[in-house]
Amino acid sequence: MNCKEVGEYISALCDGERIPRDAAEHLGGCESCRAQLNEYAAMGPELRRLASLEEAAVAAPLDWTRTVSKAGWWQKGLTTMRIPKLAFGVMLIAIIALSSGLVMVRARAGAAAGRFLELKYKIAPSGLAHSGRVDICIMRVDGSQKGNTCDFVDHGREGLLLMNTRLTGKVGESAQLRIRAKYVPGDGDAEVDYNEALFKDIPEKALSLEPGEKRDVEVAGLGRIEVEGEYLDHIPPLVYRPQETLDPDPKEFRIVAPVLVRDNQVIANADGSSIDTGASDATLMLYVPGEGRYLVSLVPFEGAVEGSVHLGKITFSLQGHDYLLLTSMPITVSEHVWVKHEPDFKVSEHMVRQSDARDDRTMYIVRSLRKLQQERIEH
Amino acid sequence: MTDDRELWDRICRRDASAFEELYRAYRASLQAFLRRAVSNPQAAEDVTQETFASIWRHPNGFDPARGTLRSYLLGAGRKRAAEWWRQQKPQGEAETEKTEECGAETRSLIGDALARLTAEQQSLLWLREVEGQSYTELAAILEIPVGTVRSRLFAAREALRKIWRGERNTEGEV
Numbered sequence: 001m002n003c004k005e006v007g008e009y010i011s012a013l014c015d016g017e018r019i020p021r022d023a024a025e026h027l028g029g030c031e032s033c034r035a036q037l038n039e040y041a042a043m044g045p046e047l048r049r050l051a052s053l054e055e056a057a058v059a060a061p062l063d064w065t066r067t068v069s070k071a072g073w074w075q076k077g078l079t080t081m082r083i084p085k086l087a088f089g090v091m092l093i094a095i096i097a098l099s100s101g102l103v104m105v106r107a108r109a110g111a112a113a114g115r116f117l118e119l120k121y122k123i124a125p126s127g128l129a130h131s132g133r134v135d136i137c138i139m140r141v142d143g144s145q146k147g148n149t150c151d152f153v154d155h156g157r158e159g160l161l162l163m164n165t166r167l168t169g170k171v172g173e174s175a176q177l178r179i180r181a182k183y184v185p186g187d188g189d190a191e192v193d194y195n196e197a198l199f200k201d202i203p204e205k206a207l208s209l210e211p212g213e214k215r216d217v218e219v220a221g222l223g224r225i226e227v228e229g230e231y232l233d234h235i236p237p238l239v240y241r242p243q244e245t246l247d248p249d250p251k252e253f254r255i256v257a258p259v260l261v262r263d264n265q266v267i268a269n270a271d272g273s274s275i276d277t278g279a280s281d282a283t284l285m286l287y288v289p290g291e292g293r294y295l296v297s298l299v300p301f302e303g304a305v306e307g308s309v310h311l312g313k314i315t316f317s318l319q320g321h322d323y324l325l326l327t328s329m330p331i332t333v334s335e336h337v338w339v340k341h342e343p344d345f346k347v348s349e350h351m352v353r354q355s356d357a358r359d360d361r362t363m364y365i366v367r368s369l370r371k372l373q374q375e376r377i378e379h
Numbered sequence: 380m381t382d383d384r385e386l387w388d389r390i391c392r393r394d395a396s397a398f399e400e401l402y403r404a405y406r407a408s409l410q411a412f413l414r415r416a417v418s419n420p421q422a423a424e425d426v427t428q429e430t431f432a433s434i435w436r437h438p439n440g441f442d443p444a445r446g447t448l449r450s451y452l453l454g455a456g457r458k459r460a461a462e463w464w465r466q467q468k469p470q471g472e473a474e475t476e477k478t479e480e481c482g483a484e485t486r487s488l489i490g491d492a493l494a495r496l497t498a499e500q501q502s503l504l505w506l507r508e509v510e511g512q513s514y515t516e517l518a519a520i521l522e523i524p525v526g527t528v529r530s531r532l533f534a535a536r537e538a539l540r541k542i543w544r545g546e547r548n549t550e551g552e553v
Contacts, residue, residue, distance in 0.1 A: 011533035015507065015514070039540050044508045046489040051509040053487075054411045 001026045006033055014040045045115065045233040115233055117141050117167055117175050119150060122226040138232070139167045141175070151199070159185040161222060164199040175229050177207040183222035246330060253282035253298055253332050255366050256312075260286060260294070261324040267291060273329075274366040281369040282332075286325075289360050292343035296325065297369045304338035314339075383441075383448040391438045398435055405449060406431065409456050412510065415493070415501035416460035426463050430456045446516055453506060454520040464498070492543040500535035507532060 001022050009023040010033060019027075027033050121135045137150035148167045164180040180202040209215055209229045216224040248254055254275045260268040268288045276282035283297035296314060297304065307316030307323075309332055314325040316339045323339075347363075365372075389397030406427060413423035413430075434455060441451045493501055506512045506520060517528045 007537065008530055008533040011536045012529055014536070015532070017514070017529070036540070039544065040536050043489065043504075043536065043539060043543065046487070047493070047504065047508040050487055050490045050493070051408075051411055051505070054414065054490075 003030060003033055006030070007036070010037050011040060013037065014044070048233075115141060116231070118230050118232050119165060119177075120226075120228045121163070122228075123161070137165070139165075141167060141170060141231070159183055159222070161219065162199060162202065163219075163225070164202070165227075166204075171208065174208045174210050177209055177227075178204045179207055179217055179227075180204050181217055181219045181225065183219050185221055248330050248332050249277065250333050252277050253279075253284070253366050254327070254329055255284050255331065255364060256327050256329045258284075258286065258364060259326045260288070261326070262321050268362045268364075270362050270364055274364060276366045276368070279368040282366055283369040283372055284364060284366050285372045286362075286364040287345070287347060288362050292341065292345040295340045295342065295369070295372060297338050297340075298332060298334055299369060300338045301340070301369060301373075304340040307337045307339045309335055309337055384443040387438070387441050387443070387448060390434070401434075401448070401452075402431055405452050408449075408510065409452055412453060412502065412505050413456050413460055415505045416457060416498055417463050418494070418498045418501070422463060426456065426459045430459045433459070446519055449510070450512060450516045450520060453510060453512070457502065457520055460498075460502075489539075489543060492539055495542050496535060496538050500531070500538060503528075503531055504535045504539060 001020075003026075006023050006026050009019040010027065013019050013027075014037070027037065117139045119137050119139065121137075123135070139148050139150055141148075150165045151163065160183070162180075162182045162184070166178040168176045168178055170176060180199045182199075182202045205217065207215055207217065207227065209227065211230050212228070214226055214228045217227055218224055252275060254273065256273040257271055258268065259266060259270075268286060268291075270286075274284070281297060281299045281301075283295055283299075286294045286296070288294070295301075295304070296307070300306075305316060305318060307314050311330045312327045314323075314331065314337055316323050316325075316337070318339065318341050386397050386401060390401060409430065410423055410427040413426050414420055417423050417426055430452070434452075440455070441448060493504070496504070503517065503521070506517055512520065514525050514528045517523075517532075518525045521528070523531070
């Protein structure tokens, strides 16, 4: 087969279709055809990115009545709603914009199209904090030296796990990884000065990982850590929850990188995220040194005032001050929250034991209101 | 999202809330697709409305055994777009309008390159790459054989690649 004859099969290959052996053999030995494959593969994510922008742009509400006047539902909605028409329009924009934002999130990629490698580490049960859980990181696969490594340090009752993974490239579909892992028994409570030197003396092990394949990494003194990889053509909204979408699930309450502003002054600015996916009384507790804590709940509770939610923004007024809580993702499908400020609250020993909380550091968590109020009682 | 069959049954029973659900779920993506199919944003909005209005007035033709509601809507939209083309002036006049009306917020190299393909090629690529329609679904939506889907997709991809590469090179020189 020549390049011209193979072209159609290159296109089919991008769509996950099987291609004839002689076409595959030509492709394997022809740099020009491989470049063509890469360019085809790169066009998909670009088009989906364009689509996500365009769908948001076309989400302005239409005057349906001019073509569906007999349908009635739309017109009836406009005339009988007790909320302003403009507000209804804005609400529709929000709903449609949110649903259209899913386009990119859904797309997974083959190795050829994948611009990012998602690695999942499953730590076997032990005394570590992350035992039995899955840690996820995303790395770039374009050969860049920036963003091609992933580190984590896991503290636990019985020890400390240091882990560093570096992606050096791809061979076929296999991701070529270099992993440094070390377990230090008895040092779980030790302070860790987090920098590159931490991993310097740990020997590197090579690991070749096919997409979807699960491989074990032996860590002396700890046991096995299962590693699984998959290519993505995008960075998910939340790295450690790749299936997360921009619009919150009906049961989700999500706080991502919150900023709390009071009367135009920033009083808290935090990284990371905290999400509750099931509690009907899901509540944010935001602790600010010198300020005590703010409780922002999906349900009314004693002493709380009502606030409004719009996408990633919560507004409320407390004791003569106007507050704005901004987050980088839509928070909840609810339009209302209830907020209380407890200025005398201080970080308890219990919180210190359960997390990395400190009384001189801003921290936040989303969990059941009942549990957060118990925290106050214990304190 | 409710199950396709259940949602469709409710629409057939004149359940306005079901139709609203359909509209909210698919309107934006249908309109984005129709922007490619008719190469004109305003016309795409009109054709989108007409497609939904027609379905509300005469809900028929969807068979869950043959495909998803999304595929059905895209197919219905494509047929409306074909009707729209039949009513238009010669293509040259319509062509002059399309790229200028693209919103600045969505302009991109790939968008500009895509806009230079034929409406049919744009539609095909959009349905495959953005909507994720399979070859079988594409054949049903476009009413062409599966083998033709493959050859037309190749032609569309190759045309887009050449234009896109040219634009990237041009931008790199600036």
